[in-house]
Amino acid sequence: xxxxxxxxxxxxxxxxxxxxxxxxxxxxxxxxxxxxxxxxxxxxxxxxxxxxxxxxxxxxxxxxxxxxxxxxxxxxxxxxxxxxxxxxxxxxxxxxxxxxxxxxxxxxxxxxxxxxxxxxxxxxxxxxxxxxxxxxxxxxxxxxxxxxxxxxxxxxxxxxxxxxxxxxxxxxxxxxxxxxxxxxxxxxxxxxxxxxxxxxxxxxxxxxxxxxxxxxxxxxxxxxxxxxxxxxxxxxxxxxxxxxxxxxxxxxxxxxxxxxxxxxxxxxxxxxxxxxxxxxxxxxxxxxxxxxxxxxxxxxxxxxxxxxxxxxxxxxxxxxxxxxxxxxxxxxxxxxxxxxxxxxxxxxxxxxxxxxxxxxxxxxxxxxxxxxxxxxxxxxxxxxxxxxxxxxxxxxxxxxxxxxxxxxxxxxxxxxxxxxxxxxxxxxxxxxxxxxxxxxxxxxxxxxxxxxxxxxxxxxxxxxxxxxxxxxxxxxxxxxxxxx
Amino acid sequence: xxxxxxxxxxxxxxxxxxxxxxxxxxxxxxxxxxxxxxxxxxxxxxxxxxxxxxxxxxxxxxxxxxxxxxxxxxxxxxxxxxxxxxxxxxxxxxxxxxxxxxxxxxxxxxxxxxxxxxxxxxxxxxxxxxxxxxxxxxxxxxxxxxxxxxxxxxxxxxxxxxxxxxxxxxxxxxxxxxxxxxxxxxxxxxxxxxxxxxxxxxxxxxxxxxxxxxxxxxxxxxxxxxxxxxxxxxxxxxxxxxxxxxxxxxxxxxxxxxxxxxxxxxxxxxxxxxxxxxxxxxxxxxxxxxxxxxxxxxxxxxxxxxxxxxxxxxxxxxxxxxxxxxxxxxxxxxxxxxxxxxxxxxxxxxxxxxxxxxxxxxxxxxxxxxxxxxxxxxxxxxxxxxxxxxxxxxxxxxxxxxxxxxxxxxxxxxxxxxxxxxxxxxxxxxxxxxxxxxxxxxxxxxxxxxxxxxxxxxxxxxxxxxxxxxxxxxxxxxxxxxxxxxxxxxx
Numbered sequence: 001x002x003x004x005x006x007x008x009x010x011x012x013x014x015x016x017x018x019x020x021x022x023x024x025x026x027x028x029x030x031x032x033x034x035x036x037x038x039x040x041x042x043x044x045x046x047x048x049x050x051x052x053x054x055x056x057x058x059x060x061x062x063x064x065x066x067x068x069x070x071x072x073x074x075x076x077x078x079x080x081x082x083x084x085x086x087x088x089x090x091x092x093x094x095x096x097x098x099x100x101x102x103x104x105x106x107x108x109x110x111x112x113x114x115x116x117x118x119x120x121x122x123x124x125x126x127x128x129x130x131x132x133x134x135x136x137x138x139x140x141x142x143x144x145x146x147x148x149x150x151x152x153x154x155x156x157x158x159x160x161x162x163x164x165x166x167x168x169x170x171x172x173x174x175x176x177x178x179x180x181x182x183x184x185x186x187x188x189x190x191x192x193x194x195x196x197x198x199x200x201x202x203x204x205x206x207x208x209x210x211x212x213x214x215x216x217x218x219x220x221x222x223x224x225x226x227x228x229x230x231x232x233x234x235x236x237x238x239x240x241x242x243x244x245x246x247x248x249x250x251x252x253x254x255x256x257x258x259x260x261x262x263x264x265x266x267x268x269x270x271x272x273x274x275x276x277x278x279x280x281x282x283x284x285x286x287x288x289x290x291x292x293x294x295x296x297x298x299x300x301x302x303x304x305x306x307x308x309x310x311x312x313x314x315x316x317x318x319x320x321x322x323x324x325x326x327x328x329x330x331x332x333x334x335x336x337x338x339x340x341x342x343x344x345x346x347x348x349x350x351x352x353x354x355x356x357x358x359x360x361x362x363x364x365x366x367x368x369x370x371x372x373x374x375x376x377x378x379x380x381x382x383x384x385x386x387x388x389x390x391x392x393x394x395x396x397x398x399x400x401x402x403x404x405x406x407x408x409x410x411x412x413x414x415x416x417x418x419x420x421x422x423x424x425x426x427x428x429x430x431x432x433x434x435x436x437x438x439x440x441x442x443x444x445x446x447x448x449x450x451x452x453x454x455x456x457x458x459x460x461x462x463x464x465x466x467x468x469x470x471x472x473x474x475x476x477x478x479x480x481x482x483x484x
Numbered sequence: 485x486x487x488x489x490x491x492x493x494x495x496x497x498x499x500x501x502x503x504x505x506x507x508x509x510x511x512x513x514x515x516x517x518x519x520x521x522x523x524x525x526x527x528x529x530x531x532x533x534x535x536x537x538x539x540x541x542x543x544x545x546x547x548x549x550x551x552x553x554x555x556x557x558x559x560x561x562x563x564x565x566x567x568x569x570x571x572x573x574x575x576x577x578x579x580x581x582x583x584x585x586x587x588x589x590x591x592x593x594x595x596x597x598x599x600x601x602x603x604x605x606x607x608x609x610x611x612x613x614x615x616x617x618x619x620x621x622x623x624x625x626x627x628x629x630x631x632x633x634x635x636x637x638x639x640x641x642x643x644x645x646x647x648x649x650x651x652x653x654x655x656x657x658x659x660x661x662x663x664x665x666x667x668x669x670x671x672x673x674x675x676x677x678x679x680x681x682x683x684x685x686x687x688x689x690x691x692x693x694x695x696x697x698x699x700x701x702x703x704x705x706x707x708x709x710x711x712x713x714x715x716x717x718x719x720x721x722x723x724x725x726x727x728x729x730x731x732x733x734x735x736x737x738x739x740x741x742x743x744x745x746x747x748x749x750x751x752x753x754x755x756x757x758x759x760x761x762x763x764x765x766x767x768x769x770x771x772x773x774x775x776x777x778x779x780x781x782x783x784x785x786x787x788x789x790x791x792x793x794x795x796x797x798x799x800x801x802x803x804x805x806x807x808x809x810x811x812x813x814x815x816x817x818x819x820x821x822x823x824x825x826x827x828x829x830x831x832x833x834x835x836x837x838x839x840x841x842x843x844x845x846x847x848x849x850x851x852x853x854x855x856x857x858x859x860x861x862x863x864x865x866x867x868x869x870x871x872x873x874x875x876x877x878x879x880x881x882x883x884x885x886x887x888x889x890x891x892x893x894x895x896x897x898x899x900x901x902x903x904x905x906x907x908x909x910x911x912x913x914x915x916x917x918x919x920x921x922x923x924x925x926x927x928x929x930x931x932x933x934x935x936x937x938x939x940x941x942x943x944x945x946x947x948x949x950x951x952x953x954x955x956x957x958x959x960x961x962x963x964x965x966x967x968x969x970x971x972x973x974x975x
Binding site: 113266269270271273275310313323326327328329330331332333334342343346360364365368369372373375376379380383386387392395396399402403406407409410413414417418419 | 485486487488489490492493496497499500502503504506507508510511512514515516517518519521523524525526527529555556
């Protein structure tokens with residue numbers, strides 16, 4: 001099935017032919033993204049009655065500078081990586097920064113009127129961005145080949161589960177903020193380990209499924225027309241998913257639970273190539289939904305908020321947030337109120353979970369659709385790398401990472417627009433928050449690593465050894481071509 | 485394993501498309517609903533961040549309402565000078581409770597949202613000036629308004645006064661008492677606002693009701709102007725013989741209809757009947773004229789118009805069903821189901837004063853742009869398109885009203901001024917004989933060259949209780965209002 005993609009780069013990878021790295025395109029697109037962001041910042045300042053000074057240009061240039069460092073790193077450490085991934089990230093991150101700065105201005109004004117001290121979040125987000133880019137570099141430098149990750153699969157899995165459970169184990173004073181027990185706070189520094197857990201677990205599941213893939217594919221009894229794998233092979237994955245979901249439900253973090261479940265289901269489907277697994281997975285999911293609905297009042301409340309946020313507007317924990325988001329989106333309409341000319345600060349959590357409402361209000365449906373398109377390009381580019389990469393683990397991991405981005409966007413933007421019930425989740429790269437930013441930059445570094453591996457010409461003696469290391473995908477190609 | 489990966493890719497595409505489709509639904513199809521939701525304060529905040537236009541009088545440019553810059557989140561505080569006096573005109577503009585009066589009816593201009601201000605807003609935007617609202621110039625004469633309001637409140641009367649310019653329909657004064665202070669609702673202190681709102685809306689004297697245009701009352705004998713006009717148009721003259729009996733029996737009933745105080749009418753002509761306000765004569769007259777004649781004359785005075793905006797919506801005045809002869813008799817003297825607004829009663833006098841033609845009443849003189857250039861001017865317009873009575877008959881009716889004024893008691897008369905008037909003392913309530921009547925006075929002056937027409941309503945007898953009459957309670961207020969109007973304009 002996968003033969004054309006798998007074999008063509010291999011055959012064309014003679015030492016004489018040099019593939020274009022397309023790093024120039026990347027730099028150009030980065031500059032383009034910076035121009036858009038600088039212009040957006042200018043609009044915010046103009047509409048907010050701030051003095052327009054040359055400093056905006058300096059902000060723009062330093063933003064470009066920071067990303068140029070990342071670009072240079074990619075040039076050295078992943079020269080064949082996809083040229084659109086980094087610019088997409090830069091654009092999203094920049095739009096997020098502009099929106100956070102814009103909401104800062106509004107909050108500062110309000111705080112000044114009420115004589116409350118106010119610290120802006122935008123500078124902190126800038127610092128987080130720089131730290132995240134440093135982490136991004138570290139991942140590119142340290143992980144020269146994504147396949148080395150398989151060696152640490154079980155370590156990743158353990159770490160992942162530990163990170164998930166950690167806030168639940170710690171006392172509420174260090175782990176609970178606004179009712180969600182997902183934090184680890186040491187002094188002024190706060191991290192949400194769950195954000196990192198999702199990547200660690202993705203690595204674990206991908207590696208696990210690759211190593212057990214043949215068992216899933218062949219062994220097992222045939223019952224009801226489905227070939228069931230042996231329980232002892234399936235056991236770990238069911239256990240892992242169940243444990244993760246239990247932790248999430250205990251932490252009241254529905255969004256992450258949904259994300260993790262979606263990812264595991266997707267990985268199993270891709271690994272086994274059997275759609276039936278999706279349905280098999282959806283049955284316990286549906287049951288889980290029903291149980292959660294009957295068990296937790298906050299799930300019922302959220303469902304009612306979703307069905308009609310305007311009706312539950314005045315209830316405690318009611319549809320107020322959703323309704324405010326809808327008001328903002330509605331007021332923005334098609335073209336938006338203009339950057340800096342709306343009132344996105346009226347939506348609670350407008351810098352984090354509801355940043356999509358702020359974008360929809362100020363740059364309208366056009367702006368929100370554009371942002372979604374950038375996400376789609378980012379995810380599709382990641383998926384392209386996964387399709388083109390030669391090894392199974394790379395495919396699973398790349399596909400999983402790309403899917404994770406889309407799934408997050410779906411859950412958070414869908415929640416903000418009341419397409420699905422609202423679950424607390426941040427919009428990747430846009431939302432304010434260090435953990436989300438750090439985790440997502442790691443995710444992107446891995447995507448770049450995989451897309452680099454996909455296009456990198458294979459050299460001399462090394463590929464031979466590599467190919468022997470990935471026997472599963474190779475045997476697959478032979479099997480397909482045999483009937484002709 | 486690329487096939488399932490591609491399928492996952494398609495699923496990802498589908499997820500984004502689904503979100504996009506839903507965003508389209510929210511931001512395109514449902515946008516107006518969300519924008520207009522009263523809990524969405526964005527539109528209101530935008531209004532508050534713009535300098536709202538002023539409401540000014542056409543005389544001396546006196547400012548009735550203006551926006552005062554504040555340091556708060558709502559950038560402008562609405563201030564009303566002499567709030568209670570002008571409340572029936574300006575209405576209020578409240579953060580929590582919306583708006584009323586001109587604030588509501590001309591909100592587009594005042595807030596700057598009106599399409600006619602768009603070009604100016606655009607130029608404001610380019611020149612970097614904050615967009616501002618336009619101004620509304622009202623027809624109110626501050627002298628008239630003050631006199632009417634103070635004479636009413638000095639006496640603690642509940643009721644309304646309306647003064648009109650007969651030839652244009654401009655409203656010179658519109659007073660409703662007791663009144664309320666719109667400043668209390670405009671304050672940015674939410675709690676104070678709520679307190680004021682609760683107090684005013686629960687007050688049994690209904691201070692927030694604009695009695696001049698939003699409430700209807702039995703007009704009593706002032707309605708005899710309509711009956712007389714109908715009779716004159718029907719061919720009667722002031723010398724037409726009418727009954728002078730002290731009481732008559734309503735057709736097909738045992739009910740007696742009496743003259744005021746059970747007296748016999750001092751004369752037996754139509755002129756005498758109006759001068760002494762003889763009920764029996766007008767009851768019979770209405771019966772002779774018939775329902776359709778009476779109704780059509782009433783309609784030409786503006787009664788029964790359901791869509792009158794000044795620009796606030798005026799409650800519909802009505803003569804009622806006139807279903808049988810007995811009710812026709814009673815309606816002829818302004819009882820039964822006849823219900824008029826004080827504005828409509830003023831319109832009765834104004835119509836006679838304007839040679840029989842009713843003019844459309846109007847509170848707004850002109851709309852001004854923020855830079856005071858005129859956007860639109862009010863132009864006079866006939867109210868019904870058909871005169872209520874001919875010029876000659878209007879003159880006859882005027883002379884009859886002068887006669888009536890001479891027979892009317894009450895203070896405030898001026899020797900050098902001829903007033904044409906009609907009083908009314910309207911029974912109402914479940915037990916009309918033991919409920920203090922509504923006292924009415926409607927008049928215009930000077931009789932030979934009318935400049936102002938007024939109507940005064942004092943609810944439930946004012947300070948005289950059961951003994952109240954239009955002459956003893958309402959006439960003086962009307963005369964003082966006329967006086968202030970004539971004096972103010974001669975200056």
